[in-house]
Amino acid sequence: MIVDVNAYLGHFAFRRLRHNTATSLLTLMDSKGIDKAVVSSAAAITYRNTQAGNEEVAEQVRGHRDRLIPFAVINPFYAGWEDDLKICHEQFGMAGLRLYPKWHNYSLSGPCCRDLVNAATERDMVVSIPLRVEDNRQRSWLLNVPDLPLEEIVELVKAHPKARFLLLNGLGYLRSPLGRADSGLPSNYAIELSRLSVVLANELGQIIANLGAERVVFGTGMPFNYPDPALVKLEVLDATELDKERIRGQNAAKWLKL
Amino acid sequence: MTGEPRARVSRRTLLKSSVGLAMGAATLSAPRGWAGAISRGKVIDCHAHLTHRSRSTWEADDRKLIEAADKLGIDQLCCSILTPKRPATAEGFRECNQWTADGMRRFPGRVLGYCYVNPGCGPQAVEEARRCIEDREFIGIKLYNEHTCTEPVVFPVVELAIELGVPILHHAGHSHYFVEDQPHMSDAGHLAELARRYPEAMLICAHISGGGDWEWAVKAARHAPNVYLDTSGSVTDDGTVEMAVAVAGVDRVVFGCDSSMTAGVGKIRGADLSAEDKDKILGGNMMRLLGRRKS
Numbered sequence: 001m002i003v004d005v006n007a008y009l010g011h012f013a014f015r016r017l018r019h020n021t022a023t024s025l026l027t028l029m030d031s032k033g034i035d036k037a038v039v040s041s042a043a044a045i046t047y048r049n050t051q052a053g054n055e056e057v058a059e060q061v062r063g064h065r066d067r068l069i070p071f072a073v074i075n076p077f078y079a080g081w082e083d084d085l086k087i088c089h090e091q092f093g094m095a096g097l098r099l100y101p102k103w104h105n106y107s108l109s110g111p112c113c114r115d116l117v118n119a120a121t122e123r124d125m126v127v128s129i130p131l132r133v134e135d136n137r138q139r140s141w142l143l144n145v146p147d148l149p150l151e152e153i154v155e156l157v158k159a160h161p162k163a164r165f166l167l168l169n170g171l172g173y174l175r176s177p178l179g180r181a182d183s184g185l186p187s188n189y190a191i192e193l194s195r196l197s198v199v200l201a202n203e204l205g206q207i208i209a210n211l212g213a214e215r216v217v218f219g220t221g222m223p224f225n226y227p228d229p230a231l232v233k234l235e236v237l238d239a240t241e242l243d244k245e246r247i248r249g250q251n252a253a254k255w256l257k258l
Numbered sequence: 259m260t261g262e263p264r265a266r267v268s269r270r271t272l273l274k275s276s277v278g279l280a281m282g283a284a285t286l287s288a289p290r291g292w293a294g295a296i297s298r299g300k301v302i303d304c305h306a307h308l309t310h311r312s313r314s315t316w317e318a319d320d321r322k323l324i325e326a327a328d329k330l331g332i333d334q335l336c337c338s339i340l341t342p343k344r345p346a347t348a349e350g351f352r353e354c355n356q357w358t359a360d361g362m363r364r365f366p367g368r369v370l371g372y373c374y375v376n377p378g379c380g381p382q383a384v385e386e387a388r389r390c391i392e393d394r395e396f397i398g399i400k401l402y403n404e405h406t407c408t409e410p411v412v413f414p415v416v417e418l419a420i421e422l423g424v425p426i427l428h429h430a431g432h433s434h435y436f437v438e439d440q441p442h443m444s445d446a447g448h449l450a451e452l453a454r455r456y457p458e459a460m461l462i463c464a465h466i467s468g469g470g471d472w473e474w475a476v477k478a479a480r481h482a483p484n485v486y487l488d489t490s491g492s493v494t495d496d497g498t499v500e501m502a503v504a505v506a507g508v509d510r511v512v513f514g515c516d517s518s519m520t521a522g523v524g525k526i527r528g529a530d531l532s533a534e535d536k537d538k539i540l541g542g543n544m545m546r547l548l549g550r551r552k553s
Binding site: 015016017018019134135136137138139140141144194195197198199200221222223224225226227228229230231232233236 | 319322323325326329330431433434435437468469470471472473492493494495496497517519520521523524525527528529
């Protein structure tokens with residue numbers, strides 16, 4: 001089973017996306033052999049009121065819950081986020097969150113975010129954090145949103161040892177405590193592979209050696225990205241078939257309690 | 259993990275397989291998806307680099323590049339070596355080209371050489387490019403960001419490339435802000451302007467997936483039939499290759515990685531194009547350009 005923990009539905013403000021409805025994404029998934037995908041709203045990245053995007057995703061995944069696992073985009077600096085979280089979890093059945101602190105202009109270490117992570121943890125929801133949405137060099141003239149520094153993630157995972165984090169669209173972990181075995185950090189985070197190298201520098205192989213294959217999860221970033229580059233990574237990864245199976249879906253299934 | 263069987267992937271299967279991952283290693287050797295797309299011709303990475311020898315691991319790094327190409331089904335890599343600091347001096351680029359020539363000998367048939375020069379070095383740049391192409395079998399010229407390609411100082415190098423019938427791979431990128439560390443960087447619009455001045459030139463616009471606005475780049479190159487779009491770069495945005503083909507035409511799109519190996523291969527594999535079109539992009543178009551060599 002292949003589980004993609006890094007997928008999206010809906011429109012993105014700065015580029016047309018294909019395969020961004022539930023039906024078309026499922027067709028793409030079928031063509032690539034991807035069984036399940038965690039999806040959140042691409043539109044909510046730039047909506048002021050992210051709950052509108054969550055509602056769109058909840059509507060899209062209706063009838064496809066066996067394959068599409070919805071996550072909520074919550075901005076803890078926006079009015080009513082506690083209500084939104086409750087609705088997303090209890091009414092929409094969303095099993096986790098996606099946070100965009102740089103896009104929504106708040107700090108991961110601030111009290112609002114701390115409250116949100118605590119609230120999500122109490123609900124046993126996974127907190128996923130894309131370290132970037134797009135390559136910053138192609139950004140619109142309207143904005144300049146930096147990638148989320150790994151240092152801020154380090155402090156977050158330390159501050160919330162009982163929370164469960166999925167780190168998406170990141171790289172450079174080996175230069176950070178997040179990718180090292182002796183860091184003393186809690187093992188409350190898993191790393192998604194879509195931007196990790198598997199040849200030349202082979203960051204993915206080193207992360208597996210340092211943290212274990214059970215800390216790596218498969219993700220593509222579709223429909224922002226072609227899914228194939230991530231699939232190719234797993235195909236050429238120098239690892240045991242058992243470890244590959246963990247990364248393909250077993251780890252995600254455990255994290256998501258599928 | 260010790261003792262468990264490690265999954266093996268045979269050469270070429272990756273570029274053929276669309277659902278190999280889902281099937282597991284045992285079926286990876288069974289081509290799926292656009293099977294046969296590359297079996298008709300070579301797969302050529304039009305944008306690769308060997309490692310500068312100031313890096314102590316250069317030899318192992320070069321070997322890793324070939325091993326990665328083996329894993330991914332890439333037959334040939336068109337390589338250059340750039341000086342670590344720019345603008346390159348004549349001594350600096352001569353040294354790089356010497357090492358590229360050595361790489362062509364160490365990996366015969368796998369590494370094809372681009373001659374890197376800084377056009378600002380005037381006759382020294384032209385002489386070096388001529389020597390590399392005529393005497394050392396380099397296949398083209400690599401230009402970086404020392405000068406915007408529309409500056410007259412670049413023209414003698416372009417005229418030499420036309421004389422010898424070889425392509426120029428030109429570093430390029432377009433961001434909607436001033437890129438401070440590359441003030442003279444060219445973009446696809448500059449290359450289109452150069453192409454209008456020199457319609458006989460073969461100009462490869464480097465890494466449209468290299469981080470700038472690729473939609474801008476593709477559109478800027480639309481009306482320049484002698485500008486070719488290199489798909490390399492770390493960005494794997496869905497639809498990039500299809501848009502390049504739709505706007506510029508499939509004959510003007512060439513496969514590259516620029517060291518982002520799985521990204522490079524994955525983009526082409528994932529593109530919604532016919533096997534015939536992918537065959538052209540993966541190697542056919544580059545073969546056609548290389549076939550225009552005059553000596």
